[in-house]
Amino acid sequence: xxxxxxxxxxxxxxxxxxxxxxxxxxxxxxxxxxxxxxxxxxxxxxxxxxxxxxxxxxxxxxxxxxxxxxxxxxxxxxxxxxxxxxxxxxxxxxxxxxxxxxxxxxxxxxxxxxxxxxxxxxxxxxxxxxxxxxxxxxxxxxxxxxxxxxxxxxxxxxxxxxxxxxxxxxxxxxxxxxxxxxxxxxxxxxxxxxxxxxxxxxxxxxxxxxxxxxxxxxxxxxxxxxxxxxxxxxxxxxxxxxxxxxxxxxxxxxxxxxxxxxxxxxxxxxxxxxxxxxxxxxxxxxxxxxxxxxxxxxxxxxxxxxxxxxxxxxxxxxxxxxxxxxxxxxxxxxxxxxxxxxxxxxxxxxxxxxxxxxxxxxxxxxxxxxxxxxxxxxxxxxxxxxxxxxxxxxxxxxxxxxxxxxxxxxxxxxxxxxxxxxxxxxxxxxxxxxxxxxxxxxxxxxxxxxxxxxxxxxxxxxxxxxxxxxxxxxxxxxxxxxxxxxxxxxxxxxxxxxxxxxxxxxxxxxxxxxxxxxxxxxxxxxxxxxxxxxxxxxxxxxxxxxxxxxxxxxxxxxxxxxxxxxxxxxxxxxx
Numbered sequence: 001x002x003x004x005x006x007x008x009x010x011x012x013x014x015x016x017x018x019x020x021x022x023x024x025x026x027x028x029x030x031x032x033x034x035x036x037x038x039x040x041x042x043x044x045x046x047x048x049x050x051x052x053x054x055x056x057x058x059x060x061x062x063x064x065x066x067x068x069x070x071x072x073x074x075x076x077x078x079x080x081x082x083x084x085x086x087x088x089x090x091x092x093x094x095x096x097x098x099x100x101x102x103x104x105x106x107x108x109x110x111x112x113x114x115x116x117x118x119x120x121x122x123x124x125x126x127x128x129x130x131x132x133x134x135x136x137x138x139x140x141x142x143x144x145x146x147x148x149x150x151x152x153x154x155x156x157x158x159x160x161x162x163x164x165x166x167x168x169x170x171x172x173x174x175x176x177x178x179x180x181x182x183x184x185x186x187x188x189x190x191x192x193x194x195x196x197x198x199x200x201x202x203x204x205x206x207x208x209x210x211x212x213x214x215x216x217x218x219x220x221x222x223x224x225x226x227x228x229x230x231x232x233x234x235x236x237x238x239x240x241x242x243x244x245x246x247x248x249x250x251x252x253x254x255x256x257x258x259x260x261x262x263x264x265x266x267x268x269x270x271x272x273x274x275x276x277x278x279x280x281x282x283x284x285x286x287x288x289x290x291x292x293x294x295x296x297x298x299x300x301x302x303x304x305x306x307x308x309x310x311x312x313x314x315x316x317x318x319x320x321x322x323x324x325x326x327x328x329x330x331x332x333x334x335x336x337x338x339x340x341x342x343x344x345x346x347x348x349x350x351x352x353x354x355x356x357x358x359x360x361x362x363x364x365x366x367x368x369x370x371x372x373x374x375x376x377x378x379x380x381x382x383x384x385x386x387x388x389x390x391x392x393x394x395x396x397x398x399x400x401x402x403x404x405x406x407x408x409x410x411x412x413x414x415x416x417x418x419x420x421x422x423x424x425x426x427x428x429x430x431x432x433x434x435x436x437x438x439x440x441x442x443x444x445x446x447x448x449x450x451x452x453x454x455x456x457x458x459x460x461x462x463x464x465x466x467x468x469x470x471x472x473x474x475x476x477x478x479x480x481x482x483x484x485x486x487x488x489x490x491x492x493x494x495x496x497x498x499x500x501x502x503x504x505x506x507x508x509x510x511x512x513x514x515x516x517x518x519x520x521x522x523x524x525x526x527x528x529x530x531x532x533x534x535x536x537x538x539x540x541x542x543x544x545x546x547x548x549x550x551x552x553x554x555x556x557x558x559x560x561x562x563x564x565x566x567x568x569x570x571x572x573x574x575x
Contacts, residue, residue, distance in 0.1 A: 012056075012112045013041065015063045021051050036317055038303070038347055040093045042109040046135040053135035057109065061132045066111040069097070071137040076145050080104075083124055086146055090302060092116035095142050103127045109135040192233065193244050197266060197291075199230070201274055204512070206293055206334075208276075210245065212238040212286030224461045224513050225334065242280070242287045249278040257282055264291070277361065294363050303343050306336075307515035309549070309557065315453060315519050320344050325452035326415040328402075330427045336459045336515055337424045338363060341398060344422060345369060348396050357398040358385035374400070386410040390419075399423040405441045412442065415450045429551065430454040430520040431539035434530060448527040456518040456551060458572040460564045464506035467499035471566070482566060483556050494562035514563055516555045516572060520548045 013031050016022040022030070022045070034044035045051040061068040080099050089095060094116050095107040104126040106117060117128040133141075196219060200208050205221035217235045220227045233241070246253045249262030264276040275294040280287045303313055319327050327344070329337045342364065349355060349368050356370040360382070365371065370392075372385050382399050383406040389397050390410075402408045402423050415421040427433045433454050437447055479489060498509025505511060520526070520543045529542055544550065549557070555569040 011064075012060060012110055015059060016045075016051065016056065019059050021055055021059065026050060036321065037314070038317065040110060040113070042135045043093055043139065046139075053109070053137075057132055057134045060111050064111040064132075066108075066130050066132040068132045069107070071107065071133045071141050074141075076141055079145060083126075084120060085123070088120060088123060089142060089146065092119065093138070093142070094120065095138065095145060096120075097131055099126070103129055105129050105131050107131050107133045107138055107141070109133060109138050189237070189240050189244050192237075193241065193248070196231075197276070200291075200293060201266075201268075201295075203507075208291040208293070210238075210241055210289040210291075212242075212283065212288065214285050217241075223507055224510050225459055226461070226508075228507070238286045242289055245278065245289050245291075246280065249276070251278070251280065256287060275364075277363065292363075296364050303347065306340065306343060307558070307563075308517055308519070309554065312517050312519040312549075312554075315521050316344070316455065317347070319453035319521070320347055320420075322420060322452055324415055324418050324420055326411065326421045326423070326450050327453045327455070328423055328425060328433055328451070329455045329457065330425045330430070330433045331457045332426060332428070334459070335457050336513075337457065340455060340457060340515070341422055341424065342366065345396070345398060348420075353395040354393055355396040355398070356389045356392060356394050357400070358382050358389070359398075359400040382407045383410055386414065390414055390417075394419055396420045396422070401425065402437075408437060408440055408442050409446075412446050412450045416446070427456070429456045429536070429540065430518050430543060430548075431536040434539055435536045438530075438533070444531050444533060448522070448530040451522045453522065454518075454520045456520075458516045458551060458555075459513045460516050460555060460558065460568045460572045461510035462512040462514045463496055463498055463562065463564055464503060464509050464511045466505045467501075467503040467509060468496040468562070468565075469499065471495040471497045474566075482570075483552055484560065488556070488560050491560075493560055495559055496562045496565060498565050498567070509565075510568075514558060516551055516558060518549065518551045518554060520546075 013022070013027045017024045017027050030045055030048070030050055031041055034041045037044070039047070042053070042056060045056065046053045057068060060066065074097065078098065080096050083096050083099070083104065084094075092113065092115070093109065094113075097105045097107050099105070104120070104124060106120060106128050108116065108130045109132070111130050111132055117130060121128045196208060200221055203221060203223055205223045206225075207222040209218075209220040209222070209227065211218050211220065212235070215235060217233050217238045218229055219231045219233065220229050243253050246260070246262070249264045251260045251262045259282065260280045262278045264278060265273050266276065267273045275296075277292040277294060278289065279292075280289050303316070308316065316327075319325070329340050331337050345355060345357070345366060349366070351368075354370075355368070356372065357366075358372045358374055360374045362371045362373045372380075374380050374382055374385055382401065382403065386397065386399060386407065387410060390413075394414075397411070397414055397419055399407065399411055399421065400423070402411060402425055411421050411423060425433050425436060427436050433456070434447065434451075438444060474495070476489060479495075480486070484493075499506075500509055502508045522530075523546055525542055525546065526539065529539055534542075540550070552569075552573045555564070555573045558564045559566050559569050
């Protein structure tokens with residue numbers, strides 16, 4: 001019998017127990033685990049092979065009177081495109097099958113998920129009807145459908161290149177009257193800049209650098225964390241390229257002596273736009289301009305796409321489920337801290353929670369979250385924003401960065417008074433994060449009782465799945481010296497080398513990046529060491545005794561499974 005304090009089962013779970021598809025204990029545990037991991041109940045059962053998806057669908061169809069449909073007989077190209085955002089499809093694990101007038105028929109594997117139907121109805125303005133399908137077929141169809149949408153997006157980028165002068169570019173803010181626009185009929189410059197932007201998007205670049213020198217001018221992309229040169233236009237075009245970019249980002253084109261900031265929004269389709277954060281810097285030979293590409297989809301990937309090991313993901317999700325306390329994400333600039341925080345915020349972002357963030361700058365807009373852009377010039381710094389948040393009845397607070405004692409103390413006070421606080425620091429490890437806060441002046445008692453979790457992270461390039469080759473040329477002794485264990489080498493060891501020449505699918509043997517994480521939960525022993533004023537080395541040793549992998553060990557696990565290379569591990573981690 002289930003205990004009195006057990007989580008109440010859904011109608012579907014009770015039906016599975018009654019029909020003998022699941023025993024009650026397994027149903028209770030699976031229901032709790034699925035909720036903790038933010039996975040739909042039916043998806044969890046099928047993924048863990050606790051129950052057969054076909055039996056679940058047949059029984060649920062009879063029990064709830066929902067029509068059953070075999071997705072194998074349906075062509076995904078006939079599904080209505082653009083009606084439901086990818087975020088909703090992934091969040092509710094549903095798929096639009098077809099539309100008939102004002103009614104939209106939705107494929108679901110759990111007919112009791114009425115919240116999904118209501119939310120889709122709200123976003124589309126259409127009446128929604130559930131159609132029951134088998135979980136395995138639904139998961140496959142969702143992946144194929146979203147891939148087809150991505151192919152359409154890539155095709156759209158290709159078509160846009162045929163009309164480079166007519167790209168729909170709009171600024172992120174109103175144009176001041178005193179910023180006159182120069183002659184924009186310079187078609188070659190317009191086409192060149194627009195092509196650079198599109199090439200960067202298609203190539204998965206994170207930054208674009210326009211760099212003037214005395215005798216040369218170059219354009220570089222940062223792809224997978226590495227800068228590489230893409231073109232060298234004539235030096236004489238430097239001022240005209242700068243003027244065009246400043247016009248697009250609504251900057252003062254007559255001001256060349258001081259740095260300026262601006263933003264560009266490039267509309268790719270009616271439903272998708274890419275934002276660019278633009279900064280100019282006066283140099284000896286002209287203005288260097290750097291564009292940071294802000295793709296909103298990067299904040300909606302979901303925790304399963306970030307690269308956490310199973311135990312690390314469980315710790316992060318558990319910390320996010322706590323009603324109060326502090327979670328810190330640490331690492332150097334460009335290590336993916338913002339994406340980790342945004343992923344956590346997306347998990348927490350429900351109608352029942354009031355979430356507020358203070359950021360510098362706000363990179364990606366998150367619907368349903370109150371985001372504040374700090375502005376030190378008018379006195380709106382992180383500490384001032386935090387103080388204001390506490391008068392706004394918040395449940396969750398995110399502070400872009402803890403830079404000083406005042407911000408740290410207000411954040412800790414918020415975490416002690418019933419709020420969940422997320423923030424970042426620029427430190428290299430979990431242990432150094434603790435000592436940095438103590439050195440700022442945070443009282444050890446406050447830190448030991450408030451801090452729930454620390455995530456230190458880096459980004460490593462992911463090996464290309466098409467051209468990487470097995471690394472059978474490294475002696476066992478060398479691998480052991482690098483940090484691999486005997487258990488690693490005797491297990492399913494799949495170390496690979498990149499193909500330095502690359503292929504049509506990658507750049508120098510790599511495609512994309514994966515997170516490398518050190519996730520440390522603050523245990524009683526670590527709290528005791530904090531109270532005793534332990535140094536970083538002592539804290540690091542204790543966290544390893546507790547079983548928390550450091551960055552090096554986590555990176556080696558990724559290399560042993562063929563995700564990244566040993567060369568990349570050595571680049572992003574140090575002993």
